[in-house]
Structures are given as C-alpha cells and as structure tokens.
Amino acid sequence: MANHPNRSRSARNADAGFFEDWSEWATWIFPEPALSRYIVHVATSTGVDMVSRIPGTTAQRRDRMDVSNFAWIVPADGWRHLRKVAPTIAAADNSKVARQQAASRRLDAANQEQWQKHKAEMATADPLLRELCERINEIADAMLRDRIHVTPWEHDFMAPIIDKLWRYGPALRVSDKQRAVIDRIYSKVGK
Numbered sequence: 001m002a003n004h005p006n007r008s009r010s011a012r013n014a015d016a017g018f019f020e021d022w023s024e025w026a027t028w029i030f031p032e033p034a035l036s037r038y039i040v041h042v043a044t045s046t047g048v049d050m051v052s053r054i055p056g057t058t059a060q061r062r063d064r065m066d067v068s069n070f071a072w073i074v075p076a077d078g079w080r081h082l083r084k085v086a087p088t089i090a091a092a093d094n095s096k097v098a099r100q101q102a103a104s105r106r107l108d109a110a111n112q113e114q115w116q117k118h119k120a121e122m123a124t125a126d127p128l129l130r131e132l133c134e135r136i137n138e139i140a141d142a143m144l145r146d147r148i149h150v151t152p153w154e155h156d157f158m159a160p161i162i163d164k165l166w167r168y169g170p171a172l173r174v175s176d177k178q179r180a181v182i183d184r185i186y187s188k189v190g191k
Helices: 009-019 045-052 076-122 127-144 152-171 176-186
Strands: 029-032 037-041 058-060 071-075
Touching: 037 076, 045 071, 045 076, 071 076, 076 127, 076 152, 127 152, 127 176, 152 176
Parallel strands: none
Antiparallel strands: 029 037, 037 071, 058 071
16 A cells, blocks of 8 residues: 555554455454444354454444444454454354354244144134234244344344244233334344
8 A cells, every 4th residue: 555645654554454354254344444444243242342342443223222232333443453353253153143043943843833733723812912923923934044134132032932922822921012022023024
C-alpha cells in the first residue's frame, strides 16, 4: 500500500485489515471497508465476552428494545485483535450450534410420534389454542430445517415450549408474555 501523505499511520494500519483473508470466518465476520468497520455475529457468551473487549467495539441493536448482543461493530483498527480471537470464538460458536442442532433433532425424533397422537385432539380444541399450537409446530419445523434464523436465546426459549406442545398437545398453556414472544418468532417463519 502506498504511503499517502494525507493518511496517518494508524489509518493505513486499519485499512490493512481489509486486505486480509477473512474467508475462514465469512459466516460471522463481515468486513465493511466503505464504513471502516467489521460486523461480527456471535452466538455464545464466550464470543460476546471476547468481542466486547476489543477497544471501540459496540453492540449493534436492531431497535431500542433489543437486549440481545447478537451483532457487534468492531472498528477497523481493531482488526488485529479480532483476528487473534476469531479461532476461539469460531470453535465456541460452532460447538454451540452443533449442540443446538443435535438437541433439535433428538427432540424431533422423540416427540414427533406423540405430536401425531395430539393432532386428532386438535380438531375439538379452542380455535385460539389450535392456532397457537399450529404456530409452535411451524416454528419447530422451520428450526429443524434451518429455514428460520433464531437467536440462541430464542432457541432456548422455544425448545421447552415445543417439547410441552408435543407432550401435552392442546392441553398446553402459555402466559401472555410467552405468547407475545412466540408470535414475534413466528413472524420470522414466513420471511
């Protein structure tokens, strides 16, 4: 890179990171040279802890009510630190995702038969309850087939509800707050 007289050494060092090969982590690190930053998506508390310690890093919120630490903005000059912690974050995230997928497959296999038994009972259930049960089942199906992106928190929230649905069918009960979260997650299914 040519030494441009109007650019500081730190700016040139920050730009150097954009010429690095980030393909190994391309599913969760997104370089944005035009904005002089990296967007980092992490799925574990280990990753959140490591990324949040990079100087100048801020959490990216989807809206003011978002409390998840799903995405982080890392300034361009933090690329060397990000590069050092990337293998550890990747290993932790991949391990968690693999555990979640294995748990989802086990849950599906164990409870799908029970769910089939409850389908007949659904015909006589209250229409609102029937709609809720159908939504939960659609979310479960979308999660198993990776057709929906849920945060780790949403996954952990839905797993016991799906389990209860498949065990108890139309006898399932959820609070108004749980219903609101289920509706929010369900809104992602069609996208």
